[in-house]
Amino acid sequence: MKQQTFSQLNTHWRFRYCHGGTLRRSSKGRGARPLSSKDPIHLVFKINKAAVRSGLRSPRSFNLLRVLLKKYSRKFFVRVEQFSIQTDHIHLLVRGSRRSSMQSFLRVVAGQFAQCLTDTFHQKNEGEKVWKHRPFSRVIKGYKPYRIVRDYIQLNEAEAWGRPYSKTRLRGLSEEQLRELWA
Incomplete structure (x- = not known):
């Protein structure tokens, strides 16, 4: 009976499909990482800016990350x-x-990104840690949340290419804005 109280952390229902990121600071994201073989998963890797000064959009880092993603x-x-x-x-x-x-x-x-970004294949990295947090993951259940995440990632990519940033961008885009986003 006593062992059952230590078995699994009770997490809020909103976080049952989420893990990592800033959730690790509280008890919400400390359980096992939920992964699914049927549903898509949204992953976010956040770097420490002090460790990678040029950022991930520099031509070298950008191409390296694309090659590593394809390979693995x-x-x-x-x-x-x-x-x-x-x-x-x-x-x-x-x-x-x-x-x-x-x-x-x-x-x-995550390991290959860190090694390639800091050029530390044969020696230990003595500088800052590359990753700010553990990778955030969320299992996407249903078609509507899938569309929201897909549009969110596309919006992030458009903003990286120069689309102006808006604080109200996450409150919903009109049909015209969505068509423009995917054009």
């Missing part, structure tokens, strides 16, 4: 449906066939 998605049979590389974070919308392959993909991609 093939190796672990993970389909990257959409990605957006910003100066300080990366958004991915992925699907995997097995939980173990998704875990390996997350682990290897």
